[in-house]
Amino acid sequence: xxxxxxxxxxxxxxxxxxxxxxxxxxxxxxxxxxxxxxxxxxxxxxxxxxxxxxxxxxxxxxxxxxxxxxxxxxxxxxxxxxxxxxxxxxxxxxxxxxxxxxxxxxxxxxxxxxxxxxxxxxxxxxxxxxxxxxxxxxxxxxxxxxxxxxxxxxxxxxxxxxxxxxxxxxxxxxxxxxxxxxxxxxxxxxxxxxxxxxxxxxxxxxxxxxxxxxxxxxxxxxxxxxxxxxxxxxxxxxxxxxxxxxxxxxxxxxxxxxxxxxxxxxxxxxxxxxxxxxxxxxxxxxxxxxxxxxxxxxxxxxxxxxxxxxxxxxxxxxxxxxxxxxxxxxxxxxxxxxxxxxxxxxxxxxxxxxxxxxxxxxxxxxxxxxxx
Numbered sequence: 461x462x463x464x465x466x467x468x469x470x471x472x473x474x475x476x477x478x479x480x481x482x483x484x485x486x487x488x489x490x491x492x493x494x495x496x497x498x499x500x501x502x503x504x505x506x507x508x509x510x511x512x513x514x515x516x517x518x519x520x521x522x523x524x525x526x527x528x529x530x531x532x533x534x535x536x537x538x539x540x541x542x543x544x545x546x547x548x549x550x551x552x553x554x555x556x557x558x559x560x561x562x563x564x565x566x567x568x569x570x571x572x573x574x575x576x577x578x579x580x581x582x583x584x585x586x587x588x589x590x591x592x593x594x595x596x597x598x599x600x601x602x603x604x605x606x607x608x609x610x611x612x613x614x615x616x617x618x619x620x621x622x623x624x625x626x627x628x629x630x631x632x633x634x635x636x637x638x639x640x641x642x643x644x645x646x647x648x649x650x651x652x653x654x655x656x657x658x659x660x661x662x663x664x665x666x667x668x669x670x671x672x673x674x675x676x677x678x679x680x681x682x683x684x685x686x687x688x689x690x691x692x693x694x695x696x697x698x699x700x701x702x703x704x705x706x707x708x709x710x711x712x713x714x715x716x717x718x719x720x721x722x723x724x725x726x727x728x729x730x731x732x733x734x735x736x737x738x739x740x741x742x743x744x745x746x747x748x749x750x751x752x753x754x755x756x757x758x759x760x761x762x763x764x765x766x767x768x769x770x771x772x773x774x775x776x777x778x779x780x781x782x783x784x785x786x787x788x789x790x791x792x793x794x795x796x797x798x799x800x801x802x803x804x805x806x807x808x809x810x811x812x813x814x815x816x817x818x819x820x821x822x823x824x825x826x827x828x829x830x831x832x
Contacts, residue, residue: 470540472508476517480527483538486547494535494572500599500606501570502534502592503551507542509768511718511777512582513565519585529589533596535572542767554613555579557620569595575610631674638670638679645682649711650689656716658706659690661726668733680737687734690727691746697781698804701749702757703727705771713805717778718771721758724750784808 464484465477476483484490486503494501504521506513520526530536541548541564548566554576556562562581567588569578583591598606627633641663644652651657664683671680690696693712695704702724704715731747734740758765773779785806789797800806 465538470508470543472506472510472513472540472542473538475508476521476538479517479521480524480531481521481536482527482531483536486537486539486544490535490537491572491574494570497535498603499533499535499572500577500595501568501572501574502530502536503539503566503568503570504537505539505541505548505551505566505568506564507540507767509718509720509770510564511716511771512563514772516565516567516582516588520583520588523585526585526589526592529592529596533592533599534569541566551576551579553617555581557617558613571607571610575607575614577606577610577613634666634670635674638667638676641667642678642682646710647685650682650686651710651712655710656706656708657710657712659695659703659723659727660686661723661730664730665726665733668730668737671737683730683734684738684740687731687743687746691731691742694805696746697753700753700757701746702753703750715781716771717781719753719757719769721754721765721767724754724758728754 463477463479463482465473468474468477468485473483473485484493491501493499504516539547551566551568552562555566555568558576558579559581565582567578567580567583568576569591570576578591578595580591641652646652646654646657649657652660652663664686667679667683670676671683689712690703693707695707695712695715696702697704697719702719705718705720705723706716708714708716728747728750731743731750735743735747754765757769758767760766769780771777783804783806785797785801785808788800788806791797792800
């Protein structure tokens, strides 16, 4: 066996073409290989601009010890979620159902016929090696139980999909959904839940539509507060426009430095619809700047759009965007530079490319050093 990604059309898969892992693309042949050799499948799903995909690649997939453990006992399949959203969606549903959350890189272990018996996201090398060892042992000593576990997951997901399709979307159902959302709403900082905090585009759009239908002022207030907090926070690029993927804290201060097309497209719709409801000048400005960012920075010469701007430059997260106090003083002068640093919470702390919870405060910028 050998790595078979060199001729892939996907830039993400080609990033892994030199790994010592014997990757293959998702295909009937790869599944048949797993069945013929009675091996479980290691499925890894990501995309080219994914920071934590890069981290796991460097820690694990470029490592000879990890590669040996994979190659000895698994059929390794790499999937680009932007090339195969169907596969990504199917196994992301399993991952969120099994763990309560999802993300990329998505790491799944499957039976040879593709049923998941483990799902997760980024795993540091020690935990990943432990998982591979435990899965190998379970497959060799309890294969029937492992297959039964995968079948149970598949059955439960199919049943859930059927129940969801048969649920009538009544006024009572939507009102109850708003009440449930209110219970998890962050009344201090906006958004829902704690850190890390993602822009809840679809939830905000739902609340706006609910307000439009019912006049529910509480639903509109949650949207207004959340959108203003995001617009004034570090998750929004105050200079170039556009939103980062998420905030590593609950206050929208420190972004994960990755700007996605689909995030910004959905947020642009939210801010446009919020402006329609409120006529807010702030909301109008954010909508306009976000649209300009999408066209200017993600537009391509072929008339399409790039899917994302990478969080990493030269292997470091945020290098493209982070200002230091000395940067601000050099650009704005001593007095204005100090004022801007204080206003925007810029400190001398460095962001770590591997820390799961970066804690330094920063302003964001777009420069010619940007990766994509």
